[in-house]
Structures are given as structure tokens and as C-alpha cells.
Amino acid sequence: MDRGVMNIDKDLVAAMATPLVLAILVEGTSYGYAILKRVRELSGGDLEWTDGMLYPLLHRLERMGCIRAEWGVSPEGRRRRYYKITEVGRAQLAEQRRQWDTATRTLGGLWEMAVPVAGA
């Protein structure tokens, strides 16, 4: 596949951001850089994020009580902020999942019949 050329629509990336971050944090406590590396890994590099935008999103989720932040120290001795999902966050993720399921199910019915995959 032609890596890096596929640009996922900006609005779609924005919509995915919250469930993606929350789902990554369900795997365990993490920090900004590691979260982004995981996003790249999961999307096989297709999902390009402007790294800096992750942080305001993390702060918003923290403010909404979905995640909790704590300062810790990286192995190199630098100050590092670690993020952990909360119960509110888990509930939020479950709700997001329900919505995404509906969205993909709705589209899924149509994909098969009418819309060919580009380049397939």
C-alpha cells in the first residue's frame, strides 16, 4: 500500500481522537510521546497527527474528568506527565464505541454493495 500518501480527512481524525486516546490509555498509563507512537503503530502510519495538538486534547479530557494526569520522572530523569484513564473516561469510551459501532455498521451495509475501494 502507498504509505503516507493516504490522508485521512481532518474532521475524521478529530472525531477519532478522543476514543483513540482513551482506548490507548485503557491499555495502561502512558504519556504524550508514547501515546502518539502507539497511534502511529496502530494506524500503520496512515494516521498523521500534528503532535502538538495531542496535548490540548489530553488537557480537555483531563478537565472533563476522563483522564487523570500526574507528574513523574522519565528514565532519563526528565519531568514527564503521565496520563491514566478514570471511570468517567471508561464510560465515555464505552459510549463512543457504541456510536462508532453504529456508524461503521451503517456504512458497512453500503460499502459492500455500492462503493468500490479506490485502487482495488
Added chain:
Amino acid sequence: MDSVEHQIDQWRAAVLRGRAVDGGDADELEGHLREQIEELESAGLSGDEAFLIAVKRLGEVDLITAEFAREHSDRLWKQLVMSHPDESGQQAVLTMLGFALVTAVLIQVARLLAQVPGSSSAWFLRDLSLFVLPVLATFFAVVRRMPLRPAVSLVGAVAVLAVAVNVFPFPPGSSTDLLVAIHLPFALWFVVGVAYVGGDVRSAARRMDFIRFTGEWAIYYALIALGGAVLLGLTSLVLTPIAPDAIPEVMTWVVPSGAAGAVVVAAWLVEEKKSVIENLAPVLTAIFTPLFAVMLLVSAIGYLAAGVGRDFDRDLLTVFDVLLLVVLGLVVYGISARDTNRPAGLMDVLRLVAVIAAVVLDILVLGSMLARVGEFGFTANRVAALGLNVVLLVNLVMTAWLIARLLAAKASAVRLERWQTGYLPVFAGWVLVVVLVVPPLFGFA
């Protein structure tokens, strides 16, 4: 490597420049940048190349800080400079002084008109706020360059209020007249609020700014009033030996004008000196929240022990209304000064104690009032007091619930902020009812 360090320093300074990003956020972003650089270097890139790519991945500094600013509008509170960039500081001061002078003069003109022999001066006290607060609203409308349409509707609202309270045929000394005199300033304060947010009344963040502004304005005004009282006291002491007769004369000129002008000056100070008072707000709430919590708790227990049926007389009811308003003000101001990201702490526990005690007291007051209404029927005063207590009770109960949820980590402080900002129209609506509906309803008695 040195040049990379230097570049990182410069990049960090650029990120911090907008002040929407605080030191901790900058540390976080810098940590990200450094890890990215290290990873790229270990893939064989030179330090400079790695830096360039890492910075590019993080995104344009302007975009990041803009996003931070959107997320942390409270941090920008101290940055909201009122004067337009093209306006020099001196010009802003002159504008402020101009408006302060206008209201000072208006008060004197009204005072002299009220003294014209043969005319009734009953309107003077009732209209007092009309000579001051619309001027303050205009001041904000001007410096915020408020769009024409909301500005016109504000003028309309003030005109309706002004005409209504002056065509109402209040007999001398009627209680509806007094009610209007008390409530009109609050109605006009909401007009100031609309001007303060530049007509952007839907925005919860801007409403919160206005709540902060109100608290800080009250503090500045109190400080100016204290200073003014010292000045006047010393003046009268100095003048007594040489011109004892001049003192009352000086006071009648200086006090009303000073009090009116200070309204504008205090508002300007809030805007100019935000970072000064911002450090004061948490201190003040830290001192007074525990004290009020204790005082309310003791009173609530005391009144409960003394018996719920105990009659509150009218003066005591007024005291309680003021007390509940002060508590609510303290709680809301405390919330506005609270960092929404901080987890709940001791101060929130104290706040909860204060609010619950206030709810208990409010229910006692309401019970006593309803008994009074049942016995003697409705009067304008009772309707006004009853309405205010119900409006307060609803707010306090919900506030207690949200603080409890905050303490249980089930809800964030933002919910509490939303509730308070969302409730402002209820207060405004009730005040309007008392000013415009209650007097005719009770035949201006």
C-alpha cells in the same frame, strides 16, 4: 549539540510567549520534542535535522498555543487587555477617567435637581443606579467595540427600566418603591455584564469572566472605598479647626461623585491589574471559606436546635437573604479562582459544608416565610423575599450536589462552573420580575 540546545530554548520561549501555555505544559511539550529528536538522531540524522523534523511534527507554535488558549481560557483571563493594541495606555486611562467624570457629574446634576424646592425627590434614591451603571456599561461597550445591534438592544433595555420605574405611580414610602430601589442596581449590573462580554452572552467562558470580574470589582471597590474613607476622615479633621461649616458641604460634593466615579475606576483596575488580584482571589477564598463554613454550620445547628417553628422577623429574614447571597458569591468566586484541573481538596469539603449549612438555613427561612404568607397573605415584600429564597435554594442545592460529585470524583469542576454560568439568566430574570412585574401586581403598595 549545543546549537540544538539553543534552538530548543528558543522554541520553548516561543511556546511560552502567548502565556496560554504554562511552564508545566512547556516541560511536557519539550519532553516530547526531545524524545522525538533522540529517536531521529538514533536513526542517523544530525542534531539540526532531527530538531527541524521534530519541530515540524509538533506543529506550528502559533497553532499549538491557539489550541492551548482555547482549552485554557482561564489562563488568558490575565491576558485580556482591554485597550486595543493601537491604543496607547495613556489613551485608555483618559477614556476611563472620562467615563468616571461623566458619572460623577451625572450624580451631582441629579442631586441638585432633587433639591429643587417644590419638586419631589423620591425618585433620586430609586434612580441612583441609573446614573452610574449605564455609564459603566457604555464604557465597556466602547472599549470592547461592541457590535451595534446588541448595543442598541442594551440601550433599549436600560430605557425600558428607566421609564418603567419612573412612570410607576409609587406613593411616598411605599415598599414596592423600596424593592425597586434595591433591585434596580442588580438588573443594571446584568446590563453591565452584557456589555462586559461584548454582547457574547451565550459563551459560558465569557460569563465566567464576568463572574470573576464581579468578584474582583467588589474587592477593588471596597479597597477604594476604604482609602476614600481615610482621606475624607483626615480631611474633615484637618478642616475642623479652620472651617468647620465647610465640612458637610465638601462631603455632599465629594462623597456621591467619588462613589460613582469609583465604580468605573474599580472596573478599569480589574481589567488592568488582573494578575495582581488574581493572586488575591485564592487567598481571600482560602481565608473566608473556612470562616463562613464554621459560622454557617454553627448557625444552622443553632437554629435547628432552637426549633424550626421559631419565627423569623422581617429584619432577620433580610439578614439571611444577604448572608445566603454572600455565601453563594463566595462559593462561586472560589470556584472561579479554582484551577479546574486540580483534584478536589479540603477547600471543596469546606465549600460543601458551607453550602449545605446554607441550604438548611434557607429551608428554615423559607418555612418561616411560608408560614407568614399563610397567616397574613402575600405582600410585595414577601413575594420578593420568597422568590429570592427559592431561586437561591435551587442554586444552592444543585451546587451542593455538584460539589459532592466533585469530591467523589464523579464530576469535574467544569460542571459546577457550567451550572453557575447557566444560572445567571435565572437571577437576571427574577430581578426583572421584581422591578417590572411586582410593583404593578401589588398596586404599587
